[in-house]
Amino acid sequence: MLFAASSGALPPRTLPIAVGALTVTQVVGWGTTFHIPAVLSSRLSAGTGLSKEIVFGGITLMLLVAAALSPAVGRVLDRDGCRRWMVAGSALVALGLVTLALAEGPVVFGAAWVIFGAAMPLALNQASSTALVQISPGRARRAIALLLLLTGLSSTIAWPFLIWLDGLVGWRHTLLILAAVNVLVCAPLHLACLPSGRVLVEPALPPSRPSDQDPTDRRPIPGAYGLAAVAFSLGGMLTWGLPLHMIGILQGFGHSETTAVSIGALVGPGQVLARAFEMLGGERYGILAIGVGSGVLMILALGALLLWGALPVGAVIFSIGYGLSGGLMSIVRAVAPLRLFGAATYATMIGRLGVWQNAAFAAAPLGFALVLERFGSAVLVWMALAVGLACLVALAMLARRAAAVQAG
Incomplete structure (x- = not known):
């Protein structure tokens, strides 16, 4: 038993319901x-008097605030369970939307994105993955993969809906309606479908292969945190x-805007295929592999x-391969900490990892934009290749050390 339970063992359907x-709630969040x-950058820019660069800078602010708060949020999720905090996260998203709807200038606009940043670790990936791990560490990998597969549709659902609603009632009323959805749909779902308090989880299922460590195993892996x-x-x-x-990069290799858009759109299917692979057979392999x-x-x-x-076939290979890699990496980031550190402190x-990850997420779009503008697509891709090689080396070292501990 990893956690004290206030209401005994969980019913078998707790995990699929969750x-x-x-x-x-993740698609909505x-x-x-x-x-x-x-979707609404032009409307937000015109309505607040801020440039589009500042409007998109809201995402950077959100990620930086989330990075600062992620360690503290992780501790309270491990201590209290996820239900009450995810309800609070949905309420914070609603508060941020109301604040953004009232924005007339940079101060209130910035306050809205600070609120979103505070909500992010409570309402989105950090808490949702933790909830599944706490319910069942032995089945969490597949559950997380399924959740990521389904929530990968968030832009597909959200973008047309936001465009339609904005055309119907305007952007400010759109944000107020979205706030109501978070309060009236997401918060009740968190309250009704997640276990209360510090939940009880059953022992992990037997590993499917020797490379899959029992998630209740807490044997330390040297340097695991730094490498991860x-x-x-x-x-x-x-x-x-x-x-x-993506479009600017492909245009830099000589493709027209229309072709770049068409080829760049293949990233999405690549991500879906990667997550489907994990769902259908990925558990046969260790998550670090x-x-x-x-x-x-x-x-x-x-x-x-x-x-x-410069050839369409090369650009297509890139887009699909990039999508496959990104889809797999999103699963690895969510599941590997369970493999490395165990369920009790997941x-x-x-x-703690979110501090560095969210800071990197926040810096990357602007940094890559500056490189693309000043040096062109080829230099940006060479830089990305260097980053990718460093990432691969760290992953390989981590997998090797984890295997050595498991073998010992």
């Missing part, structure tokens, strides 16, 4: 925070920083772009 509820500038922080942050720089510039595979795919994708990027450790 996955279903969290799918809804991401769609009503991170995706807002992508380096690998996940560098990998996150690529998976968060490059997509925003999946991480190394993700790093190799990223290197191959970037290499294909450098070698054949939230604390992903909170």
Whole structure:
């Protein structure tokens, strides 16, 4: 037993019910925070008098605040369980939306994104993954993969809905309606579908292969935290920083805007395929082996772009390979801490890792934009390749040390 329970063993359907509820709340949560500038940037800029650069800077502010708060949030999630804090996170998202709807200038606009940053570790990935781990560490890997697969549709759902609602009632009323959705839909789902207090989890299921360590095993892996922080942050720089510039990168290799948009759109299917692979058969492999595979795919994708990027086939190979790598890496970031540090302190450790990851996520879009503007696509891809190689080395070292501990 990893946690004290206030109500005995959990019913067998607790995990699938939680996955279903969290799918809804994560799609809504991401769609009503991170995706807002992508759709409403022109409206926000005109309504607040701020430039589009500052509007998109709200995401950077959100990520930096989330980075600062992630360790403390991790500790309280491990201590108290996730239900009450995820309810609070949904309420904070609603408060941020109301604040953003009232914004007339930079102060209130910035306050809204600070609130979103405070809500992020409570309402989004950190808490949702922790909730699944606390319910069942032995089945958490597949549950997290399924949740990531389904919530990958957040932009597909959110963007058309935001455009439709904005055309119907205007952007300020759109934000107020979204606030109501978080209060009336997400908060009740968290309250009704997640266990209360510090939940009881059953013993982990038997490992499917020797490479899959029991998630209740707390044997220390030398340097695990440092290597994980380096690998996940560098990998996150690529998976968060490059997509925003995908069209510009492909245009830099000689493709028209129309072709660049069409080829760049293949990243999404690649991510879905990667998460589907994990769902259907990925558990046959250790999660750190999946991480190394993700790093190799990223290197191959970037290499294909450098070698054949001027040809449509090279750009297609890059987009699909990049999507596959990013999809796998998102699973590795969520599941590997369970493999490395165990279930009892899972939230604390992903909170500590979140400091470096969110800082990297926040810096990457602007940093890559500056490189692309000043030096061009080829230099940016060479820089990304160097980052990818460093990420792969860290992942390989981490996997090797974990295997040595497991064998010992």
